Amino acid sequence: MSGGVPEAEAIESWRELVVAQGLNQARLYVASRGLGQTDARELKGVAEGTVRKAYAGRTVIELLQNAHDAHQADRGDGRAEILLRPGEGAHGVLYVANDGYPLSPGGFHSMCRLGLSSKDPATNIGHKGVGFKSVRQLCDAPEVYSASRPGAGAFDGFCFRFAQPEDFDAIARQVNPEEEGLGHELRENVSALRVTVPVDELPPQVEDFATRGYSTVVRLPLRSPRELGEARRQIVQLQDPGAPFELFLERLGTVTVRVEDEGADVDSRQYLRDVTAVLSRDGLRVEEITVRGGLRLVVVTADVDPAVLAEAAREGLEEGTVDDALEKWEGGGQVQIAVPDGPPLPAGRMYSFLPMTPEAGEPLGGYLNAPFDSDLARRTLKADNPWNRALISQAMDACARVAALVRNKELSLADGTLLDLMCWQSSYLPRLASACEQAGVPLAEHALVPTRGPGHRRILLVLAKQWSGDSEYFNADAAAAAGVADLIDPAVEEVRIERLKSLALTCGNTLVPGAELLAGWAQIVARHWARSATPEQWAGFYGDLAVLFPVNHAPLLHQSLLICASGRLAAADGRRQVFFPPRRAAGAEDPLGALPPQLAALIEVIDPKVPLSETTRAWMIRAKLAREYSSATLLRIIAQLMVGSTEPQALTGYLQVALRIWRMRPADREPFAAQESGAARPHHPGRRRRGALHRPHQA
Structure with missing residues (x-):
């Protein structure tokens, strides 16, 4: 709206430019009419029809951008004010003021044109030359008041309004007093937003803006109660908390928005920009x-x-x-x-x-x-x-x-x-990946994702996993405490997680941990707990695993998960037999007590203090993590060891264990023998079955 700092001129010269603009539009119409041209009518249709519709609902925001552009490009402390006074005039008045450059002759002529702006499109918001025409949505005869120079303290520059219907009659009499009906033709064919009329008496509120140091004010007497409602709606929309209008208005330090009725502020808000430099x-x-x-x-x-x-x-x-x-x-x-x-x-x-x-x-x-x-x-x-x-x-x-x-x-x-800087919508991500390559760091090598657990760490996109684990014992907190470093910090909000999912997919990561990874985390937790967890915690841990791995047990089979009576962790990896503690009568001898070292190395027993539920115990059997104690199984292991042993002392130990098993009462010896598929019932311990537990004695 400025077009540069105007030179100081006499008030009368500003007024003459305003008068000349109105008269020249009338003369142009008369001249084009004589040539059979309809340019004026066409421009009127565009300015008052097409543009008005295109800018519907944008009057306030367009006037605010003009207020911004009136300030120097390197200025950051400019002021703008939007004031709605519902009680002024017939239907209320809307004001938009700024303290930037006053309106210059070039800016004045741009306001009266259509699509011909004097602004540089590279440095100004409004450069299309049509935004000001949006005022017609709210007002028939907008008014503009401006100082002659910055800091003038008075509106002694351009002070005018755009034509009202009766103004065309007065202009017609000045252009051609002899032609009757010219005023009517001008009204019908010339846009009122191209015809200006001087205003010599300033409204009190305009004077108030001048005393407060503003250099330009646009005043819109609202057309009807409907337009007053529309002005209110636009002011509310401008203040949408989801999109702060002041954010990128770099030339403005303060924007004041007021709704005032009968001298009292109904609603007054200031929008400030506080800027701190971080890096350049x-x-x-x-x-x-x-x-x-x-x-x-x-x-x-x-x-x-x-x-x-x-x-x-x-x-x-x-x-x-x-x-x-x-x-x-x-x-x-x-x-x-x-x-x-x-x-x-x-x-x-x-x-x-x-x-x-x-x-x-x-x-x-x-x-x-x-x-x-x-x-x-x-x-x-x-x-x-x-x-x-x-x-x-x-x-x-x-x-x-x-x-x-x-x-x-x-x-x-x-x-x-x-x-937020890196999580773009999926359609943009290939270009973002290319940008990262150009910046010297491939996207996959950026540690962007904050992790759960002690210490502030960020990990690569390809590693990050989103898992909370709703279980009581085996969950994300337990995993992070045990040293699992791949879990996304739970403080990351859900909306950011959703945006992160698209970014992670560029690295082939769904953020969802698979069964193999969860099983590995379970082993990490078990190792962390090995010397500290209570029997009840272990029971809960195995119960949680039963829920997480109800059918697909394979990922668990080679993980060291089973806390044993020895204090060690065992895995169901086929190298050892892991038994539940034998169920025996009170006072009965423990068949697994005092085993020879070679035999003990092949057998582990779940810690008998762990209070496993029958449901968890049954799941562990189905998963082949552990099995019920069976004397037949133990005897088969002993037989295999004896076949491969030549040490007399070892053979003696094996025989002693075997005899101890056979001397036990049948109820203690093999309470679950029927569950052993293909297991033959042993002969009486005093009888030797051919080929069983026998090796020639070596002197």
Whole structure:
């Protein structure tokens, strides 16, 4: 709206420009009518029809962006104020003020044109030359008041309104007093937003803005109660907590939004930007910006190479897929990514300096800002085109560079912040992977995922697993305490986990631990517990395994999971026989007591103090982790050892154990013999069965 700092001129000269604009539009209409042209009528249709519809619901946000653009590009302390006064005038008045550059002659003429802006598209939000026309949605005759120079303290520059219906009659009399009906023709064919009328008496509220140091005010007397309601709705929408409008308005330090009725503030809010520099290097800037409600965001800003944008514009213009205004683009640009330094955002949002609608997309769990090629009102992106692809690609390059700095310990970011920077939607991930390669660190080599357990660690994407384990004993806490390092920190919020799943899939990781991995974790827990767990904990541990591995037992068979009476952990790996403690009558001799070393090395007995339930015991038998004690089985083992032994002392020990078993009462000796498939009942211990437990004595 500014077009530069105007030179100080007499108030009368500003007024003359306003009068001349209105008269010249009337003269242009008369001249084009004489040539049979209908340009004025067509422009009126576009300005008051097409543009008005395209910008429906965007008046407040368009005026705010004009207020931003009125400030110097390197200024960060600018002020803007939005004031709605429902009690003023017939149906209320909406004001939008700023303390940037006052309205210049070039800016004035741009406001009266359609699609011809004096702003540089590379440095200003509003450069299409049509946004101001959105005021027609709320108001028939918008008013503008501006100072002659910064700091003037008074609106002594452009002060005008756009034409009301009766103004066309007065203008017609000045242009051609002899022609009757010209005023009516002008009303029907010339857009009121191209015809300006001086305002010589300032409303009191406008004077108040001047005394408070503002340099330009747009005043909109609202058309009807419906428009008053629409103004309220737009102000509420502007303050959407899901998309802070102030975030990327870098020239503004304060935006005040007030709704005032009869002199009392009904609702007054200030939106501030508190910026802290973190890092600046080679066209990359990292800042912490705090906005409304204490929301702290990490904002990454990256310069875009002019050659990249020039090529994207050229390609898009050749295809006819980008706005023709990009032909005027000169130089580079910037992309910005803002992610929370705290809890995750429920949803991301695209910005073209100000928030776009959710329909524009959500590439990542943050805010993505760039000079996108959007629809006319900047609600959503145009269809995929080279310009927008280039900007989004540059944003991913910036994220990859930041991740590399974190990996190299040149920058510190919170766990969630780093995840949000790298967890893009799945369709963008191949390009993100390429960006990581270009930044020197492949995506798979980034330690991005915070882990559960003591100490702050991050692990590679390919290793991370999401598992809580609902069991009481064998669960994620127990695994982490035992040293399992692959479990994702439970503090990572569910919304971030969902975003992380897509990223992890690029490395072939579903985040879900398989049965083999869970079995390995169970062994780690068992080893950790070997000298400390209570018998009740062991019983609960085996009960949890029964639930986790109800059918597929194979992953458990070679894991050292079974706590034994010896204090050792045993595995059902076929090298040892693992028995449950023998069930024997009170006072009966223990058949497994005092075994020879060679025999003891092949036999383990579950710790008898572990109170296994019958259900767990039955599962362990089905899983072939342990078996009920059987004298027949033990005798077979002894027979195998005797066949392979030549040591008299060992043979004697084996025979003693065998005789001890056979001398036991049958009820104690083999209570479960029937369960031994194919096991023959032994002969009387005094009789020798041919080929059984016999070896020639060697002198």
